[in-house]
Amino acid sequence: xxxxxxxPSHQVTQMGQEVILRCVPISNHLYFYWYRQILGQKVEFLVxxxxxxISEKSEIFDDQxxxxxxxxxxxxxxxxxxxLEDSAMYFCASSENEGQGLFGQPQHFGDGTRLSxx
Amino acid sequence: xxxxxxxxxxxxxxxxxxxxxxxxxxxxINNLQWYRQNSGRGLVHLxxxxxxxxxKHSGRLRVTLDTSKKSSSLLITASRAADTASYFCATDxxxxxxxxxxxxxGTTVTVRA
Numbered sequence: 375x376x377x378x379x380x381x382p383s384h385q386v387t388q389m390g391q392e393v394i395l396r397c398v399p400i401s402n403h404l405y406f407y408w409y410r411q412i413l414g415q416k417v418e419f420l421v422x423x424x425x426x427x428i429s430e431k432s433e434i435f436d437d438q439x440x441x442x443x444x445x446x447x448x449x450x451x452x453x454x455x456x457x458l459e460d461s462a463m464y465f466c467a468s469s470e471n472e473g474q475g476l477f478g479q480p481q482h483f484g485d486g487t488r489l490s491x492x
Numbered sequence: 493x494x495x496x497x498x499x500x501x502x503x504x505x506x507x508x509x510x511x512x513x514x515x516x517x518x519x520x521i522n523n524l525q526w527y528r529q530n531s532g533r534g535l536v537h538l539x540x541x542x543x544x545x546x547x548k549h550s551g552r553l554r555v556t557l558d559t560s561k562k563s564s565s566l567l568i569t570a571s572r573a574a575d576t577a578s579y580f581c582a583t584d585x586x587x588x589x590x591x592x593x594x595x596x597x598g599t600t601v602t603v604r605a
Contacts, residue, residue: 417595483534
């Protein structure tokens with residue numbers, strides 16, 4: 375069964391450094407998402423992406439965050455200047471059609487990247 | 493907050509027993525989804541139930557939705573050790589001019605052999 379893959383599985387970064395988290399969504403999916411889960415807390419929506427642009431974003435997704443689909447297979451999340459509070463699991467997800475809204479479809483999640491900021 | 497809230501927070505049952513967990517939410521939804529998360533892994537989609545549906549089945553899973561009470565339940569029948577995981581409900585709603593999926597804090601289910 376096709377899977378969403380994320381790399382690396384664990385990233386350790388010094389505070390203030392830039393970090394890029396990578397995801398390969400399922401190949402025929404058109405909608406892409408990033409979520410984060412701080413240890414012991416709820417999974418939180420960050421951003422959704424369709425047709426090479428952001429379609430929705432949460433209040434968490436501030437100017438420090440950006441997303442990109444640099445080629446036909448990868449989907450990346452960049453945090454420009456990391457803070458201690460960015461430490462979390464980051465999940466990428468994809469859906470064949472729109473995963474939210476009136477005709478929402480299931481989203482398929484990767485296993486996440488654990489980001490640790492020192 | 494639109495996010496669903498699961499109840500109970502934790503559940504421990506014997507293999508073969510049924511497990512029931514509930515989810516409550518606050519505003520109108522398009523659909524409600526249940527996901528499973530095994531320790532250290534991503535979320536696995538289980539069932540999506542739309543706002544005009546009342547009940548849905550998938551294998552040993554049964555989901556109900558009561559939009560008048562703004563609540564849903566997930567029943568796992570004849571539980572197995574492999575069902576040990578955290579279970580999350582996620583509500584899909586139009587909130588603050590955006591559609592987004594909002595997750596609850598989850599129910600941790602432990603199935604004892």
